[in-house]
Amino acid sequence: MTKDVLSQDPVLIGDLDARDHTRLRVLQCIRAAGEISRTDIAKALISSPATVTSACGALLDAGLIAETAAPPSEGVQRGRPRVMLTVNGAVFAVAGVKIARDAIRLMVVGFQGQEIGTHVWPLLESRMDPEALVIEVRRALDAACAALDLPIERIAGLTIGLPGFLNADENFLHWSSSVTQGNVDLGPLIAAHIPCPTFIDNDANLVAKAEHLFGAGRGFHNFLVVTLEHGVGMGIILNDQLYRGERGCGAEFGHMKIQFEGALCQCGQRGCLEAYVGDYALIRDSGTVRGQSEIETIADIIAAARSGDTLAQEVLDRASRVLGVALANLVNLFDPEHIVVARSRPKFDQRYVDTMMATLRRNTVEVDAPLPGITVRNLDEMMWAKGAAAHAIERVSILKVRGLGVADAV
Amino acid sequence: MTKDVLSQDPVLIGDLDARDHTRLRVLQCIRAAGEISRTDIAKALISSPATVTSACGALLDAGLIAETAAPPSEGVQRGRPRVMLTVNGAVFAVAGVKIARDAIRLMVVGFQGQEIGTHVWPLLESRMDPEALVIEVRRALDAACAALDLPIERIAGLTIGLPGFLNADENFLHWSSSVTQGNVDLGPLIAAHIPCPTFIDNDANLVAKAEHLFGAGRGFHNFLVVTLEHGVGMGIILNDQLYRGERGCGAEFGHMKIQFEGALCQCGQRGCLEAYVGDYALIRDSGTVRGQSEIETIADIIAAARSGDTLAQEVLDRASRVLGVALANLVNLFDPEHIVVARSRPKFDQRYVDTMMATLRRNTVEVDAPLPGITVRNLDEMMWAKGAAAHAIERVSILKVRGLGVADAV
């Protein structure tokens, strides 16, 4: 459908695949395009039609893709009509799970990426021990399947997104604000309680993935996603791939110091960005200025500012400027193609976005080339789960593609 | 020789090479190892001996590598002795050039990477127009060749390192502090004045490359090099490759804001790291405190501090802390394996390094995993040119390897 999706480099995960790579690339290309002909796949992948034919053959045999009956009639066409291919969305479903403080949010999508349904499973505790958490995930999954009338066997994979530091390759959790205990190997717990291949990842990374695949990051090779929530997070995509750092604890944008020996942060350090623009920082600032009485939530502050309260305006204004400086630092360091600023909290007035952008521009090293684009957007709560689902699809695709082409000549 | 060099991933530059990749990898492996047998190459590259044999055949035919007579006798050995291979250092030479304010520094190395000689060509002006600069480079090259008794035809490639923003792939210079004019296509100028393939790159990138290949960064896949000079620069190596950003203006570590609306920087912005730890910042601070009279150079400040001057000590101390915070930001963002802090200016006392490290630790997000290693080292002025030479070797290797294996069966 959209041309730009096609030109997007396919995500290559170099797990253990040798010659299944091509098939995976083709599969991902078809999924990204929605519906596409073999010829166009060849163009998009800069490969020969013959190669595409054979790859599609294997995928077709395996039932992962299908030929759609109706060729799209864009006006009159000469020549043999193209046969459109789509991913067979019905074969598998996968689930994406986001662990939030108050609830587990879950999205089930088909193998094609199409949304099947969502589910919210409330949590009584915002922090749990690892096994309890895994069990809650299982319950949430069961509940979602029940609500969606989907047997759990149909779920071919699951990705859990949660805040904190972790090793995604080994399902090892170093630390998470949602989990009472650190340094847990989640592998055994998952194996014990969840009946399908399950992966974990940092939640900000998953938002980045979602934006890269479906959102404002589509088509960019190097881009950043900044998430403004209770805290401030970041996902880094370089070279079309998530950059995770060496120990799995990078992208800690919220704890970038933007003030030497500045305000105290939750983390115990001083001058962290979060201590200036995090929710609690804004609430604290407002409280300091006028006594604790009225201001209790971000929404309160925004409302006050809107109704002319200059103190509240000043608080938001300063936060916008600080954020602008911090984003400028990102631009100066990473020189990305694009940055998505995604906030899940109530919408600020445009005025503060303008302030942020002005500050950003003022603090960016000048080059002729234009600044990277910045998209500020409100983040649907489900975007996190969607990112997780996207991740799950990717991983499950690898699993399914592996070893095709052997049983061809049967 | 050294085992760790072997395991190092070879640098893959995906220029236009299709199947010459293997030969290039073998060549780089041999160069990295210094002297190595086919069998060990196969092990290092995780490839079959047969493949290595054929790749070496082509390289041997082309005269790029040679078999050395003497197999290394590590004690008694059974079986057929291995035939050691080395890069034929004599076939080509390449030159690395660093444009500094006061001089052009030049290093000539053989195709094996062995240093042939260095040369310093003084500059009268610290800024020149583009063509004048290229002509100076040519003169410096001629002078070096003359001094080293090397005909200029032997120089098979040249890399020019200079500060600023540029597009290395297209030899396009956006801006440089060494050049009076911005937005120049250096290609034609180079073609007109320099008689061999010539490449340009940001100087901090080249130091990063040098450290990656020869220095403290050897064997790391993700690491950073911070250069402290008149200004503060950075080179980023991710996934064994230089990360350049989208517009070629990333890694501007010196202009990371570490103080919201802080001290004024040369660049006109406020709160830049450079405005706190750059040479001129230290001199300015010292001058402010005590009148302009005595303090004129960094060496003066260091000397004063060493002789007990508490004001000078305070200046250095604060710079160390600021630098520690800035490095902490890098750790929090990139989570690299290692950081090299390279300073070309006079050596500071260990005390300030300790202060910097302590501040770094205090401002890093805590994880179980240990902090990335930090190497603080004085940077030989020639390291810049060495990095440039390393880059030139890499590029020339690609040129030379390309299209081998055709004239095999003659």
Added chain:
DNA sequence: CACAATTATTTCAGTCGGTAAAATATATTT
């Protein structure tokens, strides 16, 4: 010294992915 043992390298035969070109399929236009 002949021969066994050992290790390095090369040769050989075969696999596999990929491609260009030719063949085939299915339209539209005339």
Added chain:
DNA sequence: AAATATATTTTACCGACTGAAATAATTGTG
């Protein structure tokens, strides 16, 4: 129906790689 156009498949072939077998060059041994 013929010409034309475009999509896809088939065919023939290339080239990189590999495992296994063959060959080479040593040392150790009776």
